Amino acid sequence: MSVPLSQMWTVATYVLRQKLAGRKRYPFVLMLEPLFRCNLACAGCGKIQYPAQILKKNLSVEKCLAAVEECGAPMVSIPGGEPLMYPDIDRLVAELVKRKKYVYLCTNAILLKEKLDLFTPSKYLSFSVHMDGLRDDHDEAVCRDGVYDQAVPAIREAVARGFRVTTNSTLFDGASPLRMREFFDEMMSLGVEGMMISPGYSYSKAPDQEHFLLEARTHELFSRMLSKPKKRWRFNQSPLFLRFLMGKHDFECTPWGNPTYNMFGWQRPCYLLQEGYARTFQELMDTTPWENYGKKSGNEKCRDCMVHCGYEATAVDYTFSSVKGFVETVGVTLTGKL
Amino acid sequence: MTLEGWVPDVGQYLTLAEVVEFAFDYRGNTTIVKADGTEVVGYIFNRNTYGPEPYLEYFEESGEGPFTLRYSELANVKFTGKDTAAGNSWRAWLERKEREKAEKATAAESVRDPDPHRG
Numbered sequence: 001m002s003v004p005l006s007q008m009w010t011v012a013t014y015v016l017r018q019k020l021a022g023r024k025r026y027p028f029v030l031m032l033e034p035l036f037r038c039n040l041a042c043a044g045c046g047k048i049q050y051p052a053q054i055l056k057k058n059l060s061v062e063k064c065l066a067a068v069e070e071c072g073a074p075m076v077s078i079p080g081g082e083p084l085m086y087p088d089i090d091r092l093v094a095e096l097v098k099r100k101k102y103v104y105l106c107t108n109a110i111l112l113k114e115k116l117d118l119f120t121p122s123k124y125l126s127f128s129v130h131m132d133g134l135r136d137d138h139d140e141a142v143c144r145d146g147v148y149d150q151a152v153p154a155i156r157e158a159v160a161r162g163f164r165v166t167t168n169s170t171l172f173d174g175a176s177p178l179r180m181r182e183f184f185d186e187m188m189s190l191g192v193e194g195m196m197i198s199p200g201y202s203y204s205k206a207p208d209q210e211h212f213l214l215e216a217r218t219h220e221l222f223s224r225m226l227s228k229p230k231k232r233w234r235f236n237q238s239p240l241f242l243r244f245l246m247g248k249h250d251f252e253c254t255p256w257g258n259p260t261y262n263m264f265g266w267q268r269p270c271y272l273l274q275e276g277y278a279r280t281f282q283e284l285m286d287t288t289p290w291e292n293y294g295k296k297s298g299n300e301k302c303r304d305c306m307v308h309c310g311y312e313a314t315a316v317d318y319t320f321s322s323v324k325g326f327v328e329t330v331g332v333t334l335t336g337k338l
Numbered sequence: 339m340t341l342e343g344w345v346p347d348v349g350q351y352l353t354l355a356e357v358v359e360f361a362f363d364y365r366g367n368t369t370i371v372k373a374d375g376t377e378v379v380g381y382i383f384n385r386n387t388y389g390p391e392p393y394l395e396y397f398e399e400s401g402e403g404p405f406t407l408r409y410s411e412l413a414n415v416k417f418t419g420k421d422t423a424a425g426n427s428w429r430a431w432l433e434r435k436e437r438e439k440a441e442k443a444t445a446a447e448s449v450r451d452p453d454p455h456r457g
Contacts, residue, residue: 041427049365049423051381053401143431205365207428264383264395264404276362277384277395287388 002166002194002234006123007075007102014074015320025256025285027073028313029104031271033262034059034092035081040108042142044172044211046203048081059263061088065095067261070281077104077128077258084111090118097124104128106168110147112154121162126236128196129155131167133175134183141172152190159191166236168196172211177224184233194236197222198308199245201272214304219247226338237308239332240315240325245306246338249315253294253302257313259284269293271309273301342366342421348414357415358385358394367399367419373411379418380405 011028018026037055038048048055068076076096083089084107096103097120106128119125132141135148158165167187171180187195199222202212213221222245235242243249253270260267265277266284270293278284294302294310302310318325332338341364346357361368361382370378380396380403391410397403 043428046423051365051367051399051419051422053367053397053399054381054383057397057401140435143428205423207423207425276386 002236004123010074010100010102011316012320015317019321025290027071027256027259028254028316029075029077029258029309030068030071030073031258031260031309032064032067032076032078033080033260034064034078034083034086034089036262037085038080038082038108039085039110040082040142040144040147041207043208044141044170044200044203044206046205047079049205054263057263058086058088061092061095064092064261065099067266067281068096068099068101071259071261073101073259075102075104077106079106082108082111084115089115093119093125097122100124102126104166106130108142108147109151109154112151113157116154116158116161116163119163121164123164126164126166126193127155127158128166128168129192130169131183131187132169132171134179134186137175137179137183141170155190155192165192166194166196167192168198170198170200171213171221172200172208173213173217174211175221175225177221180225181230185230188232188234194234196235196237196308197242197245199306201305201307203272212304213306215306218245218304218306222246229336229338231336238312238315238319238329239338240318240329241308241312242338243332244311244315248338251311251314251318252296253305253310254313254317255290255293255310256285256288257317258309272305272307340421340424341417342419342424344417346414346416354409354412354414355387355392358382358409358412361415361417362394364417364421365423366417366421369416369418370396370407370412371414371416372407373413375413381419382415 035058036048036050041048083105093103093105101124103125109129112127129151131151132138138148139145155165184195199213199218226242226246240249244251255270258271259281260271265279266281267274268276268278268284269288278287291297293299319329341360346352348354348357362385367379367381370380379399382394382396384395386393391408393406393408395404395406
């Protein structure tokens, strides 16, 4: 595990406060999408297919900050689109850091090197670089040659300048466990703080509809990829979520764990499904029919979903809700055995 | 399968609410035909049918918005804009990669045997 202690402490105390307040549903990570524009068009992405006037729009920093306040989550992930194309990204990040929010700025790193001067290293800021595998695998996933070779020097530069850098990898059917193990070695040798991995979600709007992972295949892939994990590998995510991906844990989805805000409003019910928008965070929480989502609901859109934005919140909640969960998390963290 | 170009025939077999559902799922601009006969081109990003007055929300083609329109003020929605989720650019990329692979294979073959017809 590579999540810094201060961040763990913030999350732990936040969860305990929610429990003490008797809140049944509470957010962990706000997914803040200030724009949908991207300089890539990846095969498995269903986030950027919009007409030109939508792609040209940006949320104002003020609206972003109001959403952050409204939601109250201790962590803010900024995906998109490509956040480094957002004209006010420096001001937005500075304001979030000032508010002591742990920020994950998700980027494909094409613009990272030239934009690094806009930011100041902080324990609250991590660049979460999209890397789906070694050179050929990554370039194929993002549908452009040369992107891996742009991202690697940008990661090195950011690490050298003292920024927190993590990677985030989305896996699809056809991923090779052996090549992914090589990829983990490679990323750790770049000096990243940790890696995040997740199976992809079968977005109905993504161009490639053939390579999304089904549940059984996900278990097989992650079990082979993470069996006997090397000591040098560090993952910037809950170890229980990794065990869930390997089929060693049975969790239910927490669709409200990573609420999503963008120019359309608060997205129902989660980051992946787009079934409408609420005008306020409270309206989202109060009026979304949550019982219609997750595996137990029988909703076929949720059947094979094992994505981090639905299940990592469950894993974290499990850790801090029971002695068993806490002991298991500590055990895995200390031994490194998944 | 795309709805691009579709002009729904709202009536006995297709309700306006169903057309709005299709439009909400459509990732392109539409022409919103209002009950008074006027038309506006825009992207429908939301609809709400829970309240007593169902409504949809859209951004105009100019980027202005969001605007709200009650179903009672709506006559039809035409799927006139390009479907941005049709996957055309991805298919073009795949075809190019396949072409490159085939060209590389042909080049490698000709290096191994520069003249296959030589006696």
